[in-house]
Amino acid sequence: MDNLRKGFPVLQQYTYFNTAACGLLPEKVWEFRQDHDMDFFLKASVLKEKMGEMLTGVRESIGSLYHCAPNRVALIPNFSYGFNSILGGIDSGSKILLIKDDYPSINWPVESRDFQVCYANLDKDLENNILEAIKKNKPNIFAFSIVQYINGVQLSSNFINDIKQQFPDLLLIGDGTQYFGTEAYDFESSGLDIAISSCYKWMNAGYGNGFMLFSDRVEGRLNPKHLGFGSLQGKYKEHEGNFLGKFEPGHYDTLNFGSLKTAIEIIQKIGWDPIEGQISKLKLIARERFKSAGLLEKWVAEREIYSSLFNIAGDEKLFHKLRSEDIITSMRGNGIRISLHYFNSEKELNKLFAVLGI
Template structure:
């Protein structure tokens, strides 16, 4: 288990329980970035001549890791860019289902456009609320976070499969930013139509890189309009009108996207099974201890499927005390958000609870 902590120097200084805000930069990704920019300094355009080859490698790596054919993988700088590009691809009028108080970059983007919108409440009846609104409101699209950013409430992949089987015409657009990198995920069997994720959190790939995964059937249902020189460059974008090319109109930064490939290689090296098992172990211990201390909303703690993100009761004073003790968390909603990744340990939780008890 100690091997999972190697390569993250920040852990020598802090008890870092804040991946839900920003993942750590692994040494291997940092080393790649140093070498890349040294090459750019020395070679300039000679390095950039290989841009298409580099991006093809990234696309294939993402597709292989998430079980999605590379010709259905789009590379974008962040979730919001990709999601807004999708929204601009949708004919109006269309009706959306959103989760009330979901991640602002989802809800604000939909609400700022001329779509009809219905909402499902995030509470102890979340899945029933979604089913009820789909049956009643008959939305064309359901845009949602797989994992809620405030409290870690998670929609299980099994539930999403059942939803799609019951309502096959409903197009599912999932934000996986707080999910991808925490457990094994098979996109093609998930029944999700479009998944989009930034990679600076649980993927530990740094900022400026994200990806989009498209179901085979989505072409002809949305109509991307972006087009530029980058739309036609690369192995999987050989002709005008190419679907994924219309989400990639410009020149791309091989530093940032190359970082994503290195981050995926590192996850494979450590082993997704080992990572998932470590996260399950830590989140189960954390939930039990938070519950015993009376720090969680009970309904969130009673869910069978949950993420390694918890919102505990606490104010500015507690947040500042944690920071003084070098415990890094975030203030979200009405409490303090604590999140743990595979590089965390039971010792980190012990330190946290020691300060909480004090």
């Protein structure tokens, strides 16, 4: 387990349970960034001449990691940019299903446009609520977080696949910002039509980079309107009107996207099995202890599928008490959000339990 903690010097200062807000910057990514900016400082445009080749490598790395053909991987600066560009390509008046109280960067952009909006309630009957809302409202699109940002409730891949099987014409758009980086994922068999993610959280890639994955069912159903010089530059975007290029209209920052490629290389070197194994072990220990202490909403604690993100009962006083013990968390909703990644340890959990008195 100690090998999983190497390269994260911040862990020597803090007990860090805040990946859901901001992931750590690995030493390897920091080193890449230092080298990159030195090269840019010394070479200027000579370095940028290789921009297209580097970005192609990033695209192919994402596609390889998440099983999506690289000509269906778009590079974006963050989730919100990507999602808004998609909404701009959807006909006004379309009916879109959302989860009530989902991440604001999903719900607000939809609600601010000329769409018909319907909702599924976020409660113990979430999956049934979604299915009933689809049957009742007959939406064109369902946009949702794979993992809810406040309480960590996760929709399983099996359930998403079931939706696609039952409603094949329903366009499924999943936000994976609180999910990608925690376990292996096969986009091709996921049932999603579009997956979008920022990468500064669980992928530990720093800010300013993200991606979108498209199934081959999407082209023709969206009419994205972004265009620019970058839309036609580089491999996989050779011809005018190219679908992928409409999500990449400008010049991209090789520092940020090179950071993402380096972060992916770290994941690949560690392997999904150790990552998933450590996260699974920690989240099981945490959930059982939180559950026994009555710190979780009952319906959340009883779900079979759950993430490593928890919202425990606690106020601002407790939040500051944790911070005084160098335990880094976030206040979200009506409680304190605890998020566990592969670099965390049982020893750190025991410190948390001791401070909580459970």
